Amino acid sequence: METRNDVFYEQLQGYLKADRCGKGKILDSLCLLTHMHRDAVIRRLKTLQLRGKKTVEKRGRPKTYGPDVTAALKDVWIVGNEVCGELLHPVITEYIAILSRDGMWDHGEEATKKLLAMSRATVKRRVGMFLKARRKCRGLSDTKPSHLKHLVPIFTGPWRDKPPGYGQVDTVRHANTAFGDAVYTAQYTDAATLTTIPRAQWNKGDVATRGSLQAIQTRLPFPWLGAHPDTGSEFINHMVVQWCAEQKIELTRSRPNHKNDNMYIEERNGHVVRKVVGYLDLNCIEAVEALNRVYDVLTPYLFHFMAVRRMTGKEDTVRFWVRKILLLMLCTAKIPTFNSI
Numbered sequence: 001m002e003t004r005n006d007v008f009y010e011q012l013q014g015y016l017k018a019d020r021c022g023k024g025k026i027l028d029s030l031c032l033l034t035h036m037h038r039d040a041v042i043r044r045l046k047t048l049q050l051r052g053k054k055t056v057e058k059r060g061r062p063k064t065y066g067p068d069v070t071a072a073l074k075d076v077w078i079v080g081n082e083v084c085g086e087l088l089h090p091v092i093t094e095y096i097a098i099l100s101r102d103g104m105w106d107h108g109e110e111a112t113k114k115l116l117a118m119s120r121a122t123v124k125r126r127v128g129m130f131l132k133a134r135r136k137c138r139g140l141s142d143t144k145p146s147h148l149k150h151l152v153p154i155f156t157g158p159w160r161d162k163p164p165g166y167g168q169v170d171t172v173r174h175a176n177t178a179f180g181d182a183v184y185t186a187q188y189t190d191a192a193t194l195t196t197i198p199r200a201q202w203n204k205g206d207v208a209t210r211g212s213l214q215a216i217q218t219r220l221p222f223p224w225l226g227a228h229p230d231t232g233s234e235f236i237n238h239m240v241v242q243w244c245a246e247q248k249i250e251l252t253r254s255r256p257n258h259k260n261d262n263m264y265i266e267e268r269n270g271h272v273v274r275k276v277v278g279y280l281d282l283n284c285i286e287a288v289e290a291l292n293r294v295y296d297v298l299t300p301y302l303f304h305f306m307a308v309r310r311m312t313g314k315e316d317t318v319r320f321w322v323r324k325i326l327l328l329m330l331c332t333a334k335i336p337t338f339n340s341i
Contacts, residue, residue, distance in 0.1 A: 007033060008044050015045055065118065065126075068111040073118070073126055075099075075107070080307070082131075082275060085124030087307040092116065092123070149231055151241050155252035156261055159191040165225035166250075167191050168265035169213070171204050171234055172273045174282040174291075183282035183291060184234075185273050186212035188220075188227075189265045194308045195221070196268050197299055200291035204234035210243050217247065219299060226250040230262055272302065 007030065015026045030041045076095045080088050093116060099105040105112070159166070167190040175182035181203040188197045199215045201208040217224050227249050229235035236253060244251040254261030276298060277291070 008041075008048055012045055012048050016049065065114055065122065066111075068108065069114045069118070070126060072107040072111050072115045073123065074130060076115070077127055077130060081301075081305075083307055085127040086120065087309060088127060089118075089120040089123045091307060092118075148233075148236050148238070148241075149253065149256075151238075152236055152251050152253045154255055155228060156255065156258075159264075162191050162226070164190055164192045164195075164222045165220075166228070167195075167224075167226070168228045168262045169216075169235060170230060170262060170265040170269060171209070171232065172269050173204075174277060174280055174287075176279070176281045180283070183284075183287050184208075185277070185291070185295075186216070186234075187265060187268060187273060188213075188216045189268045190220075191264055194264065194268075194310060196272050196302050196306075198273055198295050200288045200295060202285045202288050204232075206234065206237045206239040209234045210239055213240070213243065221303070224249050226252065228252045228254065228262065230254050230259075231256050272298075 011026055011030060015023055018026060027038055027041055030036070031038055034041070036044075073092075076092055076099075077083075077088060079095055079099070080091065096105060096112060096116065107115075167188050169186065169188050172185040172187065173182055174185065184201050184204050185198050186201055186209060187199075189195070197216045197219050199212040201212045213227070224247070227235075227244060228251075231253055234240075235251075241251060259266050276294070282291070
């Protein structure tokens with residue numbers, strides 16, 4: 001675009017002073033040189049004449065945040081455990097201060113200043129671009145309903161009245177096939193504080209699951225009062241039920257095929273386990289110890305540095321009720337006829 005404008009700007013003065021025949025020759029040469037239509041060449045010369053100076057045509061709003069600011073934002077996003085833009089925006093200043101203090105901030109002063117001035121909406125858009133670049137995967141589910149469901153009562157809520165210590169538990173399989181043994185992650189998510197504790201185990205037998213629950217209990221910062229799994233056989237069995245009774249842990253379960261009954265743990269399966277471990281195929285027992293070492297570092301990080309949020313309530317908008325009332329009035333109104341006029 002800049003090269004073409006240079007050619008037009010050089011011929012502009014001669015084109016304005018030339019007669020009809022001279023203008024035609026200039027137009028012919030410009031069409032041959034730029035491969036543009038004759039009418040387009042005339043419009044370009046007229047545009048440069050009205051502007052009165054040499055310019056480079058650029059459409060759209062000027063870019064305030066360049067690639068350097070985007071790279072700085074991505075580093076903060078990775079350090080912040082790749083949370084959404086709404087949760088990342090309030091802690092950007094604190095992350096930059098900590099990284100600068102420890103000598104881990106390699107971005108320039110101008111990029112840092114622009115990043116600190118970035119609005120929440122811009123952070124959300126840029127973080128959304130990071131998430132779209134990731135390839136979406138889905139894990140396998142091998143949850144089989146236990147035949148001993150009658151041992152555990154069903155609980156569907158409400159969870160807001162529960163104190164810290166009542167939470168949900170679930171397992172995540174780290175394998176690309178549902179056959180054979182593999183590494184599992186048993187995870188606990190507290191309903192009141194959203195505290196998350198993952199532990200790795202080999203297969204999902206009752207002995208391995210009880211061992212993971214014991215490890216989770218020792219890492220909880222408060223007494224474990226209640227556990228709420230799905231209908232999977234790794235939790236609904238005599239050994240786990242007896243252990244919960246001995247530890248005075250109230251054991252309840254969700255309804256079959258109702259994942260919303262375990263809403264807190266289901267979302268943490270993706271936000272914590274899949275985000276950290278990914279979809280690796282861990283089919284060797286040696287990976288259990290290595291993964292637990294990762295979880296030993298991850299657990300305090302989730303306690304103190306991971307930003308979380310939860311929905312406090314739902315309200316219907318005024319527009320919804322106005323539309324509903326108008327529709328009701330329209331349905332109940334009598335349509336006038338010619339006999340009634």
